[in-house]
Amino acid sequence: MAVTAVPERTARQQPRPSVGSVASSAPAPLLQVEGLKTQFPTRGGWLTAVNEVSFELAPGTVLGVLGESGSGKSAMLRTILGLQPKSARISGEVILEGRDLIAMSARERAAMRGSSVSMVFQDPMTALDPVFSVEQQLVETIRRHHPMSGEEARGRALELLHLVQIPSPERRLKAYPYELSGGMRQRIVIAMALVSNPTLLLADEPTTALDVTVQARVLDLFHELKGREGMSIIFVTHDLSVAAEIADEIAVMYAGRIVEQGSVEELVRSPQHPYTRGLLEANVRPGQADRPEAIRGAPPNLANLPPGCSFAPRCDLVEDACWSALPEPVHVSASHFARCRLVTASESN
Amino acid sequence: MATDAMTTDAAALARQWMDADAPASPESYLQAGRRRFLRNRVGLAALGVLGLLVVTAVAAPVLTTYDPNVGVPADRLLPIGADGHLVGTDEQGRDMLTRLFYGGRLSLIAGLTPVLIATVIGTFLGSIAGYLGGWVAAIVMRTMDMFYAFPAVLLAIAISASLGPGLVNVIISMTIIYIAPIARVAEAATRKIVTAEFIEAARLTGAGTPRIIATQVLANIFSPIFVYASGLVGLSIVIAASLSFLGLGVKPPDAEWGFMLNSLRGTIYVNPWVAALPGLFIFATSISFNMLADALRDALDVKD
Amino acid sequence: MATIIGRRVAMAIPTLFGVSILIWLLLSILPGDPLAFLLPQDATPADREQLSADLGLDRPLVVRYVSWVGDVMTGDFGYSPFRRRDVSELIATAWTNTAILAGVSAVFGLTIGVAAGTLAGVYRGSLIDRAVTGLAIVGLSVPSFWIGILLLILFSAQWGLLPAGGIGSLEDGYLDYAKHLVMPVIAGSLITIAITARVTRASIVETYQLEFVDLLRAKGLREYQVLLHVSKNAMSPVLTTAGLQIGYLLGGSVLIETIFSWPGLGQLVFNAISARDLLVVQATTLVIAVTFVLLNLAVDILQIAFDPRQKAAG
Numbered sequence: 001m002a003v004t005a006v007p008e009r010t011a012r013q014q015p016r017p018s019v020g021s022v023a024s025s026a027p028a029p030l031l032q033v034e035g036l037k038t039q040f041p042t043r044g045g046w047l048t049a050v051n052e053v054s055f056e057l058a059p060g061t062v063l064g065v066l067g068e069s070g071s072g073k074s075a076m077l078r079t080i081l082g083l084q085p086k087s088a089r090i091s092g093e094v095i096l097e098g099r100d101l102i103a104m105s106a107r108e109r110a111a112m113r114g115s116s117v118s119m120v121f122q123d124p125m126t127a128l129d130p131v132f133s134v135e136q137q138l139v140e141t142i143r144r145h146h147p148m149s150g151e152e153a154r155g156r157a158l159e160l161l162h163l164v165q166i167p168s169p170e171r172r173l174k175a176y177p178y179e180l181s182g183g184m185r186q187r188i189v190i191a192m193a194l195v196s197n198p199t200l201l202l203a204d205e206p207t208t209a210l211d212v213t214v215q216a217r218v219l220d221l222f223h224e225l226k227g228r229e230g231m232s233i234i235f236v237t238h239d240l241s242v243a244a245e246i247a248d249e250i251a252v253m254y255a256g257r258i259v260e261q262g263s264v265e266e267l268v269r270s271p272q273h274p275y276t277r278g279l280l281e282a283n284v285r286p287g288q289a290d291r292p293e294a295i296r297g298a299p300p301n302l303a304n305l306p307p308g309c310s311f312a313p314r315c316d317l318v319e320d321a322c323w324s325a326l327p328e329p330v331h332v333s334a335s336h337f338a339r340c341r342l343v344t345a346s347e348s349n
Numbered sequence: 350m351a352t353d354a355m356t357t358d359a360a361a362l363a364r365q366w367m368d369a370d371a372p373a374s375p376e377s378y379l380q381a382g383r384r385r386f387l388r389n390r391v392g393l394a395a396l397g398v399l400g401l402l403v404v405t406a407v408a409a410p411v412l413t414t415y416d417p418n419v420g421v422p423a424d425r426l427l428p429i430g431a432d433g434h435l436v437g438t439d440e441q442g443r444d445m446l447t448r449l450f451y452g453g454r455l456s457l458i459a460g461l462t463p464v465l466i467a468t469v470i471g472t473f474l475g476s477i478a479g480y481l482g483g484w485v486a487a488i489v490m491r492t493m494d495m496f497y498a499f500p501a502v503l504l505a506i507a508i509s510a511s512l513g514p515g516l517v518n519v520i521i522s523m524t525i526i527y528i529a530p531i532a533r534v535a536e537a538a539t540r541k542i543v544t545a546e547f548i549e550a551a552r553l554t555g556a557g558t559p560r561i562i563a564t565q566v567l568a569n570i571f572s573p574i575f576v577y578a579s580g581l582v583g584l585s586i587v588i589a590a591s592l593s594f595l596g597l598g599v600k601p602p603d604a605e606w607g608f609m610l611n612s613l614r615g616t617i618y619v620n621p622w623v624a625a626l627p628g629l630f631i632f633a634t635s636i637s638f639n640m641l642a643d644a645l646r647d648a649l650d651v652k653d
Numbered sequence: 654m655a656t657i658i659g660r661r662v663a664m665a666i667p668t669l670f671g672v673s674i675l676i677w678l679l680l681s682i683l684p685g686d687p688l689a690f691l692l693p694q695d696a697t698p699a700d701r702e703q704l705s706a707d708l709g710l711d712r713p714l715v716v717r718y719v720s721w722v723g724d725v726m727t728g729d730f731g732y733s734p735f736r737r738r739d740v741s742e743l744i745a746t747a748w749t750n751t752a753i754l755a756g757v758s759a760v761f762g763l764t765i766g767v768a769a770g771t772l773a774g775v776y777r778g779s780l781i782d783r784a785v786t787g788l789a790i791v792g793l794s795v796p797s798f799w800i801g802i803l804l805l806i807l808f809s810a811q812w813g814l815l816p817a818g819g820i821g822s823l824e825d826g827y828l829d830y831a832k833h834l835v836m837p838v839i840a841g842s843l844i845t846i847a848i849t850a851r852v853t854r855a856s857i858v859e860t861y862q863l864e865f866v867d868l869l870r871a872k873g874l875r876e877y878q879v880l881l882h883v884s885k886n887a888m889s890p891v892l893t894t895a896g897l898q899i900g901y902l903l904g905g906s907v908l909i910e911t912i913f914s915w916p917g918l919g920q921l922v923f924n925a926i927s928a929r930d931l932l933v934v935q936a937t938t939l940v941i942a943v944t945f946v947l948l949n950l951a952v953d954i955l956q957i958a959f960d961p962r963q964k965a966a967g
Contacts, residue, residue, distance in 0.1 A: 114873030121871075126864040129882050131960060141872045149793050176961040192872055495671040499942050500904025503922075507938040510926040511680045587796045591908055594798050595923060607796075614802060614912070621806040628799025636794035643790070 025083040030232050031200055036092035036102075038072075038079045046089065047303040049075035051256035053092075059199070062226055062233045064247030064264070066240060066279065072256035073236045074122075077202045080234075081119055082109045096200060115145045118193035119202040123209040124185035128177040134188055135173040138195075145196045160191040165223060183214035189222065201225070201233045209244065222246055242277055244268055249335070252276050255300050255310035259322050262336030272330075272338035274315050309340070318344055358607045385648040392644025395637040401635055406453030415444035417451040417601040426620040437623040440616050441602075445623055452486055452604035455516060456631065459598065459605070460586035462520050467527035468578045474528070475535025476566050480543055480558065490536060496529035502588060509597040517603075519598045523588060527581060529583070534577045538570035545569075576646045581637035590631045657963070658954050665950045666714040672942045673725070677718055680935045730936040735928045740936045743952060748940060750820060751910070751917030754841070755902040757834055762842030762902075763895055766849025773850065774857025774887075775880060785819045785850055792847025797905055801840035801912040808836060818914035833913075841909040852894045856887040889956060896952035 038050035050072045057063055068074045078084050080094050082101060094101040096117060101109055112295040129137060138157040139150065148156070154173070161169035164187040175187055186206060187291040193201055203222070207215040219242065226233060226246070237243050243250050244264050251261040252273065260273040271277045278295035306312055308323040315322065321341060330343040386392055405412060409651045420442030424431075426437040436445045457651070476491075478486040496504065508522035543566075544549065590607030594597050599605040606627040613624035693700075703710050709720065724731070730740035731747045773785035809817040821830035860866070860883045869879045906919030914920065918937050925933035 078867070081871055085869055110870070110875060112873070113871055118873075119868075119871040121864060121868055123864065127868045129865045129869065129886065130962060131885050132882065133961075140874065140878065144873055144875075144878070178962050189868065192868070195872075263874055369870045495668070495675055498668050498672045498946050499675075499938075500900040500945055502901070503904035503941055505905065505937060506904075506907055506922065506926070507676070507934060508679055510922075510929075510934050511931060512704055513929075514958060546935050571721070583794050590796055591798065595907065595911065596927065607798075610802065612917045618800065620809055625799070625803055625806060628796055628802060631796050632799060633792060635796070636791060 008105070026172070028057045030097065031057040032093070032095040033080070034095070035095040035122060036076065036079060037090065038075050038084055039089040040085065041087050041089075044301070044303040045096075048256050048305065049302060050079055050199045050306075053253075053256070053258055055251060055258065055261065057200070057232050057234065059232055061237055061249065064243030064250040065234060065236045065245050065253055066077070066238065066250055066302055067236075067253035068238060068299055071253040072302075073253050074204050075256075077119065077204050077234065077236060081113060081117060081202060082106070083119075107322050114141060114193075114198075115196040116198055117200040117202065117206065118195070120186070120189050120193050120206045122205040123323060124182055124189050125209065127189050128185055130177055133174060133176050133308045134180075138173070138188070138192060141192050141195050156195075157191075160194060161188070163194065164188070164191045166191075181214075182210050183218060186210060186214075186218055187221065190225075194225075197228075197231070199232065200229055201231055203233060203235045205237055206235075208237070208239075219246065239333070240268075252279065255305060257310065257339065259311065259340070260336075260338040266333060266336040270332075272332055272343045273311075273340045274317050274342070275311050276338070311340075364557045365604045382650070385650075386644055389644040389647065391640050392648070395559075395640035395644065398633060398637040399641065401638075402453055402630070403457065405450045406457060409447070409450035409454070412450060413444065415447040416449050416602050417443065420444065426616060426623070428620055429622055436626060437620065438612060439623070445626060448604040448609060449606070449626060450547060452606045452609055452627065453630065453634075454591060455599055455603060455605040456586065456607065456634070459519055459523075459589035459593070460634070461582060463523035463527055463589070464477045464578055464581050466520075468574065469529055470524070471528045471531025472567070472570070472574055475537075476539045476562050476570060478532070479536040479539025480562055480566060482540075482543075484535070487489050489532070493529040493532050496526065499526075501526045502591065505588060505592060506595065506597070509592055514600065515596050516599050519589060519592045522592070523585060527585070530581075531574065531578060535570055535574055539566055539571045542566065542569050560575040563617035572649050576642070576649055580639070580642040583635040583637075583642065584636060586631060586635045587643050657957060661950060661953050661957075663846055665946055668946055669943060672946060673722055675937060676939050676942065677721060680931050680938075681714070681717065706777070709710060711821045725936075725939065731932055731935050733925075735925075737928045740933055742941055743919070743933065744918070744936055747916060747918045747937075750946075751903065751906050751919060754834070754837055754910070754915055754917060755899060755906060758838045758842040758845065758902050759895075759899050761838055762845030763849055763898065765842075765890060766846040767853050769846070770825060770853025770891075771857055771880075771884070772851040774854040774861070777858055777861075782854075785854065789847040789850045789854075792843045793851075795843060797840050797843060798908045798912055800843055801836065801909060804836045804840055805912070816910070820916055833943045837909050837913045837915055840912070841902060841905055844901060844905070848901075849891065849894060849898060853887070853891050854891045857883060860887040885959070889961060892952050892959070896949040899948050903941045903945060 030118075033056070034054050037048065039046040039048050041047075053072075053076060054064070065073045065076070075084070075160045079088075079090060080101065084090065090102060090233060092102065094111070099112075101112065101117075104112075125347055128134075134178070135154065135157060138160065139153040142148070142153040142156050143150075146153075146156075157173060158169050162173060163251050166172050166184060166187050172180065172184070172188075177188075180188070190206070206222070207218050208217060222235070222247065225231065233246075235243065235246050247264055249261065250267045251258045252267070252275065253259070255276050260267065260271070260276045267276065268280070269282055271282045275295065282295065295314055296316075300306060300310055306323065308321075308325055309315070309327050312322040319342075327339045327341040329337040329339050330341075331337045332343065353437045411416070420438065422442050424434070424438050424442040426440060426442075427434050429437045430437075431437055434444050434446070436449070439445055439448065474489050478489040505519075505526050508525055509518055512518035512521060516651065548561060548565055556564070563630050589598070590605075590610070593605045593607030594611045596608075599608050601608075608625075609627040610631075613627070617624045702711075709717060714718075730739050730744065732738075733740050733743065736743060769785045769789075773782040776782055781790055794912060804815075805817055808815040815835055816833055821833035863886070865886075866879060866883060869882055874882075903918070906915075906917055907922050908919070909915065910917045910919035911923045918941060922934055922937045925931075926936065
């Protein structure tokens with residue numbers, strides 16, 4: 001298998017803090033997601049976008065969530081924040097700093113949003129309100145969470161623009177979104193997310209919609225944010241090399257489930273799940289990231305999942321047993337598991 | 350653990366799951382539309398009401414023995430429920446139910462005909478403008494824009510007034526005001542498909558412009574125009590009745606709902622509820638057409 | 654911003670000319686003999702030619718149009734032999750009365766329509782949404798003149814609460830004036846309420862689905878703050894409809910003013926039609942159409958003021 005195709009960047013990654021999710025010596029997790037399930041009603045029945053997802057996130061770490069479009073990664077972020085459509089059915093727990101975001105009232109949750117937990121969206125072209133100025137949009141966010149005068153809030157807004165490295169911030173403050181470039185807009189969205197120094201930042205493919213050169217610079221900004229005290233990031237992407245560069249730990253999602261999770265080194269050096277392997281293979285060919293060519297077929301219909309392993313219809317190594325029962329997570333190390341019945345077998349080979 | 354039974358089971362499960370996504374036989378666009386329409390109870394009810402109104406209008410001579418235009422002076426202004434006159438009589442002693450049935454004929458004709466004619470003319474102009482583009486489109490569409498500078502009802506009134514009273518003139522004036530909006534819809538729909546591959550293919554086979562418009566374009570802009578035009582009918586019924594109400598439509602003693610409403614206007618202090626009946630019929634017809642149009646739009650899945 | 658407004662104003666000028674040509678053509682070359690009603694029954698062909706020359710009807714079409722436009726621009730709409738008054742004089746009084754009725758109806762109808770549409774859009778799928786959507790289709794289908802008659806039956810004929818018609822006089826106090834307005838305003842603005850509610854609801858629903866709304870919520874804004882953002886973004890189609898609504902109110906005024914004997918442009922047109930006083934029909938139609946074009950121009954300019962993206966386009 002083409003496991004040797006480790007992206008070059010990982011080689012010069014710095015040593016990481018120990019990852020909290022499975023290690024026993026880890027401090028109390030910042031975020032604990034338990035059995036999270038998000039379903040949407042469709043004509044063909046309930047569509048399961050997020051399926052029994054569980055993970056933990058230690059303070060100050062970055063979890064990269066990797067998957068194709070439609071794998072449920074964005075739906076998961078939105079559910080954590082309570083931004084799913086009203087018609088959606090949610091179950092499970094999302095415990096942030098000891099409080100369950102799912103169980104709390106809409107009012108309490110709204111107060112948490114933008115203060116303890118905030119989010120950066122994929123497309124900065126559509127994420128900002130087009131008819132309000134940057135200043136209005138920043139100031140309302142600041143004053144929502146920190147009662148202060150308009151003048152003070154404006155000063156704080158300027159600081160934030162400095163923080164996200166926007167040149168001549170005074171001028172940008174007066175601008176409307178349509179007057180700014182995509183990269184600039186994304187920095188402003190990031191600035192809004194940082195208003196209250198959140199402990200958890202959710203980033204939904206924040207570089208995907210940007211030009212390649214701008215992507216690199218926004219990614220650099222995330223690197224700097226990573227160093228900020230106490231802030232954890234969930235960074236959703238379909239690009240393995242981006243995930244490998246920014247994250248401490250990677251979770252691979254397929255059809256709403258986490259099918260493999262481990263530290264970046266473990267996952268890239270010895271991917272266990274056939275799907276992860278396919279993604280790694282695909283990644284060495286440029287331009288194929290969103291629909292990995294190395295994996296045949298298309299993702300399954302989320303309203304009609306196969307009874308067994310969701311990946312079975314596309315898997316080259318499929319066995320009869322794969323069709324009938326959902327594989328349990330198999331740990332290959334304390335911090336690395338995969339949901340595939342072949343995992344132990346392939347390790348022993 | 351691995352047994353034959355299990356293998357068969359698994360294979361069956363796999364097959365069952367794989368098959369579930371593909372419908373047995375894909376239905377056509379119109380079949381799907383009809384299925385969706387037949388599931389829409391409001392749309393079906395509207396269709397039922399309209400059917401009833403058409404039947405009473407067409408079969409009026411069979412349904413009633415009274416003469417719609419000649420009354421009995423002694424029986425003037427009888428209230429609803431009077432002996433022999435189910436919903437009373439009008440100011441000339443004519444049976445109201447009879448006149449309401451007969452009135453449906455002219456009211457329906459005056460409301461429907463302009464939409465039909467304008468749809469033909471508007472589709473013609475719009476598809477040609479949309480297909481050819483350039484100066485043809487500029488001339489046609491800028492002329493159409495002029496009509497948007499008027500409140501539609503007022504324009505219909507002005508045209509009707511200058512042509513003189515009469516049902517045909519009402520139909521002409523209303524046709525004129527509907528051409529512009531229908532041409533706009535047709536032009537927009539044509540422009541959307543004019544670069545499509547099947548048009549290109551037809552062009553490559555050597556088909557001329559009239560032939561392409563007649564065969565390829567019309568078939569593909571039918572849905573949006575049909576849905577738009579069906580939405581116009583409800584409004585058209587009301588406008589036609591308005592013009593008659595103003596005395597621009599039928600001449601006495603012919604029965605027409607809008608005109609009846611006007612001539613009974615003076616009797617509201619004497620026999621109020623009978624005077625309101627023709628309006629009820631206009632309203633029932635108009636709302637049924639509007640609900641039918643909504644149901645058709647949903648069934649054919651056309652975005653506004 | 655000034656340049657783009659200037660451009661819009663400039664664009665309205667050809668429209669106004671187009672409107673004048675259309676009206677003039679409609680009432681000048683369409684069949685129907687303008688002299689038939691002006692001449693006595695026993696008029697000779699010589700009388701006929703004399704009158705035709707007096708009215709300038711023997712000149713070529715283009716000359717007649719140009720002289721008509723020239724007259725109109727100086728406020729001279731001609732003389733109505735039926736009313737024995739200058740047409741401009743008739744129109745001036747009637748225009749004010751119609752402006753009052755249409756203005757009150759527009760404010761009433763747009764306020765209720767926007768409020769109902771916003772409620773329905775915010776609580777999409779709820780009972781209130783279904784009620785508003787259902788009532789809107791009723792309002793869209795109901796003939797205004799029938800509602801007018803129903804109101805007359807109830808409030809005038811049966812209960813005697815409101816005057817059956819005419820315009821109040823301010824000398825009798827504001828209450829009396831308002832009482833005269835109640836029924837015409839309700840009957841005339843039903844369709845405005847219905848259309849505005851539909852457009853507002855659709856625009857609010859569509860705007861709520863845009864991604865920036867997720868960001869507003871992700872920032873922790875309260876729902877009323879989100880609604881403020883959504884409303885400002887959803888305003889454009891509502892404003893456009895508002896301009897058109899005022900047009901419907903002006904056009905529909907013919908029916909409403911006839912039923913309630915309101916001495917406005919609508920009644921003027923109606924009486925002129927009955928008398929075949931085409932000069933008055935022509936002038937009134939022109940005045941209403943010009944008012945309509947100017948109102949839509951005002952709406953256009955308002956749009957520019959509300960949307961920063963359009964400001965820049967100039």
